[in-house]
Amino acid sequence: MRSCEVLIVGGGPAGSTAAWKLRRAGADVLILDRERFPRLKLCAGWITPEVVRELGMDVASYPHRLLTFPRLRVHVGRLQLPVACVQHSIRRYEFDAWLLERSGAPVETHTVRHIAADGDGYVIDDAYRCRYLIGAGGTRCPVYRELFRELNPRASDLQLVTLEHEIQYEWRDPDCHLWFFAQGLPGYSWYVPKERGWLNVGIGAIAGRLKRTGQDIRAHFAHLAGQLEGHLTPGAQFDPSGYSYYLRGRVDVVRRDNAFITGDAAGLASRDLGEGIGPAIRSGLRAAQTILEATPYQLDDVTGLSVGSIARSMFERMLHAGALGARQARAPVPGAADALQHRDP
Ligand SMILES: Cc1cc2nc3c(=O)[nH]c(=O)nc-3n(C[C@H](O)[C@H](O)[C@H](O)COP(=O)(O)OP(=O)(O)OC[C@H]3O[C@@H](n4cnc5c(N)ncnc54)[C@H](O)[C@@H]3O)c2cc1C
Numbered sequence: 001m002r003s004c005e006v007l008i009v010g011g012g013p014a015g016s017t018a019a020w021k022l023r024r025a026g027a028d029v030l031i032l033d034r035e036r037f038p039r040l041k042l043c044a045g046w047i048t049p050e051v052v053r054e055l056g057m058d059v060a061s062y063p064h065r066l067l068t069f070p071r072l073r074v075h076v077g078r079l080q081l082p083v084a085c086v087q088h089s090i091r092r093y094e095f096d097a098w099l100l101e102r103s104g105a106p107v108e109t110h111t112v113r114h115i116a117a118d119g120d121g122y123v124i125d126d127a128y129r130c131r132y133l134i135g136a137g138g139t140r141c142p143v144y145r146e147l148f149r150e151l152n153p154r155a156s157d158l159q160l161v162t163l164e165h166e167i168q169y170e171w172r173d174p175d176c177h178l179w180f181f182a183q184g185l186p187g188y189s190w191y192v193p194k195e196r197g198w199l200n201v202g203i204g205a206i207a208g209r210l211k212r213t214g215q216d217i218r219a220h221f222a223h224l225a226g227q228l229e230g231h232l233t234p235g236a237q238f239d240p241s242g243y244s245y246y247l248r249g250r251v252d253v254v255r256r257d258n259a260f261i262t263g264d265a266a267g268l269a270s271r272d273l274g275e276g277i278g279p280a281i282r283s284g285l286r287a288a289q290t291i292l293e294a295t296p297y298q299l300d301d302v303t304g305l306s307v308g309s310i311a312r313s314m315f316e317r318m319l320h321a322g323a324l325g326a327r328q329a330r331a332p333v334p335g336a337a338d339a340l341q342h343r344d345p
Pocket of ligand 1: 011012013014015032033035041042043044045046047110111112113136137138140141142163244245262263265275276
């Protein structure tokens with residue numbers, strides 16, 4: 001039987017970030033993931049400046065595709081609103097593998113099925129023993145299923161269903177577009193370009209409301225694809241796949257003895273835009289901190305409203321533009337670089 005101090009189930013952003021913090025403090029960590037990385041993860045791949053900061057990422061030296069948006073284009077009905085702010089896109093296929101490798105933790109390909117409490121630790125599938133267990137296995141995390149589900153049942157009206165496709169496509173419009181409530185959709189659709197010829201298009205909607213109103217998410221996707229064909233993605237072929245996860249609700253129990261749940265396993269995505277990468281990273285960092293420093297494991301503040309992050313970024317941009325303007329008025333600096341760079345492919 002393989003023994004370790006901390007066993008992490010799932011090598012997505014929650015698991016790899018927890019491992020990264022634990023490994024830097026010298027902890028003995030093992031990650032189990034049912035898939036071999038790099039692996040496909042359905043996700044638009046939009047990340048906020050907060051995520052970049054919390055991961056200690058240097059955007060300029062990130063070795064894979066990263067596109068910075070100087071604005072979002074928000075559509076509601078016939079209204080189109082350009083929102084000046086800084087947000088980024090990455091490809092999860094690359095980003096997750098990079099985070100996992102950066103963590104420095106050993107990773108084994110193993111599908112976790114059974115978890116048994118054993119003294120002050122856990123035995124996994126009769127093959128692994130650990131003192132601490134972090135559940136970072138996403139929506140269908142076995143740690144959630146075996147140890148937390150009864151205590152935190154998921155609320156069906158917080159289930160977000162999605163349909164998306166990421167394709168190689170030489171896009172011409174480098175802005176991120178979001179359409180809210182098109183055709184009565186209880187959610188939104190997106191066009192998220194990635195650096196160097198990749199594009200993600202998708203739809204996310206509240207499952208319960210779709211069902212109650214008799215709407216079909218595939219029909220919504222077909223409508224979106226038809227609209228995009230006309231102007232943003234002529235000639236593109238989409239064959240979307242679906243996945244569901246949970247928006248943040250009441251999560252009463254996130255720790256039991258030495259077991260923790262993080263990220264989608266705990267259902268932490270933001271209520272307004274379904275942003276899950278930031279909460280996954282924050283909860284992974286918190287779980288690691290609790291193990292290292294015996295601090296309480298609390299997730300009350302790991303999910304905020306995503307529009308809050310966008311508003312902060314708008315504000316910072318305005319301040320930056322103001323400061324730059326004032327500096328330039330005093331002593332013009334030829335070629336002064338705007339910190340808000342747009343990286344073209
Ligand atoms: C279509 C779509 C678009 C999205 N777009 C965005 C976006 O643009 N921005 C954003 O912030 N969020 C977005 N999200 C949400 C975001 O993808 C998730 O919230 C985020 O991936 C959660 O990270 P995680 O580490 O908790 O779980 P995951 O990233 O799901 O990682 C879980 C890992 O656990 C492994 N695993 C699962 N079961 C087992 C098992 N039994 N044994 C071993 N390993 C197991 C899986 O293979 C996986 O690697 C989107 C989600 C979807 C579905």
